[in-house]
Amino acid sequence: MKRISIIGLGLIGGSIAKALKNADAEINISAFDPFITNENINLYKPYIDKILSSEKESLENSDIIFICTPLETALKQFSELAPLLNENQIITDVAGVKFPFEEIWKSCNSKGKYIGGHPMTGKEKGGFENSDPLLFENAIYILTEETNDISLLKEFEDLIHLLGTNILHIPAKQHDVIAASVSHLPQLISVALVNTASLKTDKYNFLDLAAGGFRDMTRIASSDFSIWESVIAQNRDEILAAIEKFQIELDSMKTNIEKLNLNQLKDRFESSRKTRDEIPKNTKGFLSPLFDVFVYVKDEPGVISKISTALFKRNINIKDIELLKIREGSGGTFRLSFESKDDSEEAKLIIQEIGFEIR
């Protein structure tokens, strides 16, 4: 019987607890979270076998420790716990930057094992109250393992598969290089683009003319800095390298525009078109800009059209829809994605009004 400790029962930690408990009730889950109080403990009880009173208690209660706190806290807890593992214990984390963990690991001479993880999923709202056993369904779970123990890794992978994810192995450094390029750089560019375009003259507000595609392109510019602050600090070198590569590319385009080298520009446009058309369409990537609502529907014909009609009547546009899980004769769960948080919140109310269950 596996014993798991989860440190931090927010969206990810809570979803891991729920998914594992749903998948296998035999798994023993202990957890530490300072937000658990006497008043709210009943929320946690169905999923958590034992509430721990400190991070360190996890060392006595588990074979695998999941650190699921925000990046800076996670690094601190990782530094404290990693050196104290015994030879049978695995420590893992779920942070979006991976190399700093590996550096700590290499310097701490632990007897245990470290397997870094980055589940590529999320929701707009955090917290245990928004956690969901289906959060990982069909998502990519990146592992940046630092263990050569194949049987141990296999065991860990079996556990991760219980979440419903697809595993992808990428070394920590490589992960951070890719994340800088396809997630952190686009975020910074989006912010810079909005700031650049936000001119107001006496008479004209540029952005009044920047609707539609400009909104789509800069959606992530509305992200909260608090989630980016530690990512930027921890992945600084890779982010700087990605910015520099982008600057070189943009500067060369600028030179070609200056000199009206239209053939060279054409090559860059065609290369980008070809490349972009190769981006996979059906997986969640590093950037997840839509706002998800999970709806449970019984197995009846026409339910989805009932929901979409109700939303349509209220002017709510569904941007993406995905069937996550279906059980013959008993229904399934759909993920409906919306462009804005406001839309997703209103959609939840409407869907509940017409009698469906929000998950």
Next chain:
Amino acid sequence: MKRISIIGLGLIGGSIAKALKNADAEINISAFDPFITNENINLYKPYIDKILSSEKESLENSDIIFICTPLETALKQFSELAPLLNENQIITDVAGVKFPFEEIWKSCNSKGKYIGGHPMTGKEKGGFENSDPLLFENAIYILTEETNDISLLKEFEDLIHLLGTNILHIPAKQHDVIAASVSHLPQLISVALVNTASLKTDKYNFLDLAAGGFRDMTRIASSDFSIWESVIAQNRDEILAAIEKFQIELDSMKTNIEKLNLNQLKDRFESSRKTRDEIPKNTKGFLSPLFDVFVYVKDEPGVISKISTALFKRNINIKDIELLKIREGSGGTFRLSFESKDDSEEAKLIIQEIGFEIR
């Protein structure tokens, strides 16, 4: 009775003809387009009172000449026709770059009047066959008038209002500065971003992890260079200025990341968030987004043609179609993308009317 000539019966010119004729059958419309032949002339006949055999014939047949050809051709035709106007004639155009027309106008000593125009609307597919009297409905029609004749301007505006648009007055130079900032710059950045992120190492294709938000953010990177070539050439100075502003902003963010000046970075994030939330949500801007509809279809031959025919009959243009999911023997889900929310919402109703399930 107004006499209008339209030079170039593509998407915009054709839509103007249809919209004006629908609004007021008394308006006399003549047109020149080398694509009109004996075989296809019947397509045009309901809307065009007289087919002209050259651009210059428009001078004999109209009070107002609309030049609706692609940018480079439009500039050439404008140079030829503008000097030949009499004092009662107005010439106008619909191009996305405006200052080059004004420069030609100022140097040609015409007796007529010039009112520059830029209707902010469009569709993926061009040509008269895709033109639509509703193309302008609720769109912004920018006028960069170079006339002080208020009563003439009023008359012209009344005509433009027949298209269903909202008029916005912006001087030509200012228009091009704004377009560079909110349309041309984002286009170039999108291309540069895709080219920067398109790394492949031996083992990893970066873009495999760049789904979702990255695709959204770089949708316009798939644009065809042919539509950008003359825009870049004609608006070069404003585009270069916009790139430089962006470079300064990005460089300052880079310095703040280098020095870990997180408070300054936070300011930039917050400024962009605040600004972006002010972008109008329901108007068409310089860049048009797509609106998606998901349709579940059983596994039968010909369903998609049934749907597309029904939409076509109602003048709804499908901009993109993608098969998302298919189960052997039980059907699949298609994503249909539309240029406007109105189109997508009308499409949903039509698709349901003919018995398919919207997901």
